[in-house]
Amino acid sequence: MIRFWVLAVLGALITLPSRLHGQDTTKVELRLLYGNPKLRPALVVLPAPGLDSVRAIVERDLDFSDRFELVPLPGPMDPPGANGVNWGPYRAMSVVLAVDLQKSGDRVLVRLWGVTSGQIQQQTTLPVDQAGTGEGRLGIHQISDEIVRWTSGSPGIAASRLLYISDNRVWRVDSDGYGNTALTPAARTAYSPAWAPDGRRFAFTEYQEGKWVIVLQAFGTGTRTIFPTTATTVNITPAFSPDGTRLAFSRIGTDRSYAIHQANVPDLCCVERLTVTRFAESLQPTYSPDGRRIAFTTTRAGAPQIYVMSNDGTDQELLVPYQYGVDGPSFAPEWSPDGTTLAFHRETGGSFQVMTFNLATEKVRQVTSEGRNEDPSWAPDGRHLVFVSNRGGRGQLHVIDLETSRVRVLRTPGTAQLPAWSRRLGGP
Amino acid sequence: MRSTLVPLTVAAMILAGCSKKPAPEVVPTPSQPQPTTPSGTPETTRPPVNTTDPTTCQNAITSGANELSRMVNFDTDKYDVRPSDMGILDAKADLLKLFPQVRLRVTGHADERYTDEYNLVLGTRRSESVRDYMVRKGIDGNRLETASLGETAPFDPGHNEAAWDKNRRAEFTLLSGRETLSSRIPGCS
Numbered sequence: 001m002i003r004f005w006v007l008a009v010l011g012a013l014i015t016l017p018s019r020l021h022g023q024d025t026t027k028v029e030l031r032l033l034y035g036n037p038k039l040r041p042a043l044v045v046l047p048a049p050g051l052d053s054v055r056a057i058v059e060r061d062l063d064f065s066d067r068f069e070l071v072p073l074p075g076p077m078d079p080p081g082a083n084g085v086n087w088g089p090y091r092a093m094s095v096v097l098a099v100d101l102q103k104s105g106d107r108v109l110v111r112l113w114g115v116t117s118g119q120i121q122q123q124t125t126l127p128v129d130q131a132g133t134g135e136g137r138l139g140i141h142q143i144s145d146e147i148v149r150w151t152s153g154s155p156g157i158a159a160s161r162l163l164y165i166s167d168n169r170v171w172r173v174d175s176d177g178y179g180n181t182a183l184t185p186a187a188r189t190a191y192s193p194a195w196a197p198d199g200r201r202f203a204f205t206e207y208q209e210g211k212w213v214i215v216l217q218a219f220g221t222g223t224r225t226i227f228p229t230t231a232t233t234v235n236i237t238p239a240f241s242p243d244g245t246r247l248a249f250s251r252i253g254t255d256r257s258y259a260i261h262q263a264n265v266p267d268l269c270c271v272e273r274l275t276v277t278r279f280a281e282s283l284q285p286t287y288s289p290d291g292r293r294i295a296f297t298t299t300r301a302g303a304p305q306i307y308v309m310s311n312d313g314t315d316q317e318l319l320v321p322y323q324y325g326v327d328g329p330s331f332a333p334e335w336s337p338d339g340t341t342l343a344f345h346r347e348t349g350g351s352f353q354v355m356t357f358n359l360a361t362e363k364v365r366q367v368t369s370e371g372r373n374e375d376p377s378w379a380p381d382g383r384h385l386v387f388v389s390n391r392g393g394r395g396q397l398h399v400i401d402l403e404t405s406r407v408r409v410l411r412t413p414g415t416a417q418l419p420a421w422s423r424r425l426g427g428p
Numbered sequence: 429m430r431s432t433l434v435p436l437t438v439a440a441m442i443l444a445g446c447s448k449k450p451a452p453e454v455v456p457t458p459s460q461p462q463p464t465t466p467s468g469t470p471e472t473t474r475p476p477v478n479t480t481d482p483t484t485c486q487n488a489i490t491s492g493a494n495e496l497s498r499m500v501n502f503d504t505d506k507y508d509v510r511p512s513d514m515g516i517l518d519a520k521a522d523l524l525k526l527f528p529q530v531r532l533r534v535t536g537h538a539d540e541r542y543t544d545e546y547n548l549v550l551g552t553r554r555s556e557s558v559r560d561y562m563v564r565k566g567i568d569g570n571r572l573e574t575a576s577l578g579e580t581a582p583f584d585p586g587h588n589e590a591a592w593d594k595n596r597r598a599e600f601t602l603l604s605g606r607e608t609l610s611s612r613i614p615g616c617s
Contacts, residue, residue, distance in 0.1 A: 168580050189577070189580050189581070191544075191545070191548075191578075191580065192545060207577060207580070210533050210535070210573055210574075210575035211575075212548070234552070234575075234576070236545060236548050237545050252552065256556060258549055258552070281546075281549045283545060283546070283549065284545060297546075304543075304546065331543040331545075331546060332543065332545065345543070352543070374543065374544075375543075375544065417544050418544055418545070
């Protein structure tokens with residue numbers, strides 16, 4: 001076990017060489033935060049002359065991480081100078097942590113201070129597009145994620161994006177709600193976008209002359225690849241395996257019911273049928289993080305409920321328990337990144353609510369209650385969920401932190417459906 | 429009552445070519461003037477000269493296409509054909525029997541209230557249910573292609589019961605044979 005941790009730390013050092021200018025300072029203030037996800041220490045982002053955009057983005061990211069209580073600057077404050085920082089006003093506001101951003105040539109020096117001790121806890125320099133526009137935003141989000149990693153042990157989720165459907169087109173948006181961009185044309189009907197694990201392309205289903213066709217589209221070039229054999233059939237709800245080599249989706253079989261199929265992505269071939277229950281509809285597959293199991297919804301016992309099977313179609317069984325006649329139908333499962341939990345939505349009280357299912361305890365937890373809430377998707381930290389809620393009128397993307405139950409709206413130009421959250425993007 | 433009258437009425441209309449004009453004879457009678465060549469000798473290799481008003485032919489096509497396109501609606505979460513809509517499908521079945529080249533696509537739709545992706549399934553079940561009904565009426569199932577658009581193409585964009593009632597539906601698209609809908613009228617192609 002110890003050897004495992006040593007290897008893990010070594011691995012982190014090897015993969016993140018530029019990020020660990022590890023200062024040998026006391027990390028008592030940080031250690032207090034580890035392992036207590038509900039604790040939200042007060043944090044301030046110090047003035048950063050010349051880096052106003054970067055500072056604003058980082059401050060918002062850290063707020064959206066739900067791991068800090070963001071304290072606004074009490075007024076015009078001096079930036080950190082040669083004599084350090086005057087901590088008096090911050091200590092008076094019970095601020096625990098301070099983030100300091102400084103220009104360092106074309107890079108940005110990022111420092112995390114313990115306010116009580118006045119000591120630097122962590123620091124690094126990162127190459128950042130200081131204008132903070134377009135793709136450059138991703139680099140700034142990585143600063144935020146590094147700060148979260150310093151304080152919690154695992155990186156934040158700012159450097160990630162979401163796909164969703166609006167007006168039957170696939171759209172993409174940054175995790176902080178900026179950069180809404182349509183990726184598919186208005187003239188075509190697209191549905192059910194799914195990220196390829198490498199973040200370079202996505203799959204979705206497109207309506208073409210009575211058929212639903214699986215399309216793979218690259219983000220950079222926009223190149224479209226129609227998955228072979230899907231152009232002449234009805235294929236919906238695609239999902240990539242975690243290693244990106246397989247695609248699971250639902251297709252209408254020769255018996256005219258929807259069945260889970262699986263295909264080979266690198267070779268664009270070899271579609272095999274995994275579910276064979278006649279007169280039952282099976283759809284919405286989701287792989288476990290180890291790729292060995294697939295959860296899906298099926299009507300084999302009547303109303304849709306969530307089942308699981310091995311990735312070769314064997315060992316099919318009910319996964320999420322329900323009380324017959326009490327619990328409503330269940331839909332849209334998505335396996336959490338750490339594999340411990342499934343998010344889904346279930347009809348309850350005449351509406352849909354987002355639920356989680358803990359695979360170890362087999363307990364179902366209702367996550368939402370206000371309005372109609374559906375189609376959850378996990379953030380890469382396994383602690384936040386995005387879902388569609390109509391609580392504000394039209395359907396909009398909402399993000400909930402499962403630890404604190406804080407909810408924020410991720411604003412989109414139109415009504416949003418079927419969100420899919422990426423993994424962390426633009427890593428080292 | 430209405431449901432049994434519809435198919436008879438429509439079939440009669442198509443055979444008549446147009447509802448508002450006096451019905452031309454379906455079978456040419458001997459008293460009808462035979463087409464002749466300018467020289468006066470009967471021309472057997474040429475098709476008969478079209479003596480029918482082209483509008484009559486167009487009207488026949490339009491009214492047949494309209495009837496074939498009439499949508500049917502469904503109850504919430506249901507996909508069985510409602511008894512009140514059976515007459516609409518019976519009328520289509522009669523036309524499909526009269527015009528064997530006609531092929532239709534049946535596209536099932538759902539309202540926005542159920543789970544988005546399951547609405548694709550519901551739309552499929554609705555289109556399949558319509559096809560099954562037509563097959564029971566004697567139509568070859570291969571002439572009816574089924575499709576589903578789920579909730580992606582609402583007929584009424586509203587978010588209320590009245591809109592949802594209209595949006596739970598099956599629509600019909602003429603895939604082929606439209607031009608044959610006037611073929612039963614003498615003089616129309």
